[in-house]
Amino acid sequence: MKLTKYTKLGLLIVLSFAIFIWGMNYLKGIDFFKQNTTYNVVYERVDGLLESSAVMMNGYQVGQVKSIDFSDKNDGSLLVAFSMEGDFKIPRGSAARIISSDIMGTKSIKLQIVPSNAYYQPGDTIPGSIEEDLKEQVSMQVLPLKNKAEQLLGSLDSAITVITYVFNAEARKNLSESFSRINQTILNLETASNEISELLVSEKSNLKGIIQNMNELSASLNNNSDDFTNIVSNFSSISDSLAAADLANLIEQLNTSAEGMSSILSKIDTGTGTAGKLLNDEALYSNLADMSQSLDNLLKDFRNNPKRYVHFSAFDLGKNVFVSPQSAKVENRDSGYNLKVHLVSSPTRLSLQNSIFESFNQMEEVEISGVYSYLTGNTSDIDEIMEIHSKAKIIFPDASIVAFKNGRKVRLEKALKKLGN
Structure with missing residues (x-):
């Protein structure tokens, strides 16, 4: 079938309109030959965001704004619809943030992707946020400086007030007098320093002798350190003996x-x-x-x-009685007196197996009014008890001989008198 020229003209016009519409949408970023996914975002304000504004992700444009309308909430919020090319899915938890894409303040949407296994479906409303503009950022940066400047001005005002109050006529007079006194003090110190220097020069020989004597004394003390150690040891022994004594x-x-x-x-x-x-x-x-x-x-x-007064006779019929040492000892044993050596007394109980008692065979412990006394030996022989006493004084310098009669303590003089007869 042969087309007329009017038919050809009509087809040409329709084709031209189709190409025009496709070109306009292409310039807007809408490509009818590619798959597009549409999402919605609700903002309280858009700050200059326009239709066909770019949608960016990691600095790369992935879509554009399709429309901006008021939402159905009737609260003044704006519903922004944007489309994304391809089959990229936005994970749940991600947000669409309005930002300034250049120094001129051109607005665009930046997708802040949060990795997730769940995704928004086409047509879903995703969260939105707005980047603070340059004015707000400057205000936020300048506000702390402004507050600090106000505080500094207040401090300067207080300091100036104090300085004005201090540096009056009377204060200046007091400061002048203080400085004059400080100068006088410095002069006195200088005079004293000169006098000390002269004294050191004049007494140099005496000071040298004093230092030499001190050195000799130190050397003497160092040479006799062993003697001092022995003295301290002796004092320590005396102290221990006093501590052990009752x-x-x-x-x-x-x-x-x-x-x-x-x-x-x-x-x-x-x-x-x-x-x-x-x-x-x-x-x-x-x-x-x-x-x-x-x-x-x-x-x-x-x-x-x-x-x-005295008459002598050639015959003496009287009796002489001789007492041998053996019979004396027997008599002494029968007298009921016995002697012991008191070693030490202590407010705390000591063990009879203590190392300080190991040199003595017969040990006895007596407790009187909470005080423990330790005795050794049990004899009526004076020589034997003296030997034990001499041995005990080596370890216990305060050891003493005590006397008993039938288990009761008696005076030592009385016992010695009885035992010596």
Whole structure:
């Protein structure tokens, strides 16, 4: 079939319109020959975003804005629809942010992709955000500086007020007087320094002698360090002995003895008792003096005339009794007296297997009023107890001999007198 020229003209016009429409959409970024996916975003404002504005992802344009209309919420928000070329899917959690794409303030949408296994479907509404414009950014940067500047101006104002108050006429006068006094002090220090320097120069020889004496003293102390060590060791031994001794019991006994002596002296002073009467009775003193004189006369007469008082006979029928050492010891054993060596007393209990007691065979522990006393030896032989006592004093310098009669403590003098007979 042959087409007329009018038909050809109509086809040409239709084709021209089709090419024109395709070209306009192509210039807008819409390609009818490629697959496009449309998404929606709701913004409170668009800040100059236009239809056909680019949609960017990682600096690459992947789509463009198709339309901008008011949303159905009737709250003034704007619904922006944009299309993306190809089959790229936007993961859920991603956002579309309006940004300035150049220095002139041209707006575009930047896709902020968040990796996810779920994706938005075509036509879904994805979250949107708006980048702060240059004015807001400048304001945010300048605001802290503005606040600091205001604080600085306030501080400067306070400082100027203080300086104005301080540097008045009276304050300047006080400062001037202070500086003059400081200068005088510096002059005094300089004078003192000169005097000290002169003193050092004049006493140089004496100072040298003092230093030399100090060096000799230090050398002497260094040479005698062993002696000082021995002295300290001896003091330490004395301290240990004092710590081990029953000082509380000893002091209590001394106090008791002092009270007894005070009572005896008081009785003697008042004339009570035999000793008091002996010291305070003048008649008794006179009688004793006369008796002493008579006894002296008797001794003189006995020495001059012994035959008056002593008669000798050729035969003596009396008995002489000789006591051997063996019989004396037997008598002493039967007397009930025995001697022991007191080693040490302690407020805390000590073990009888303690190393300090290992040199002694017979150990005995006695507890009196919470104080533990440790004794060794149990004999009526004075020589034997003296030997034990000498041995004990090597370890216990304060060791002493104590006496007992039938298990009760008695005075040592009395026991020695009985055992020595």
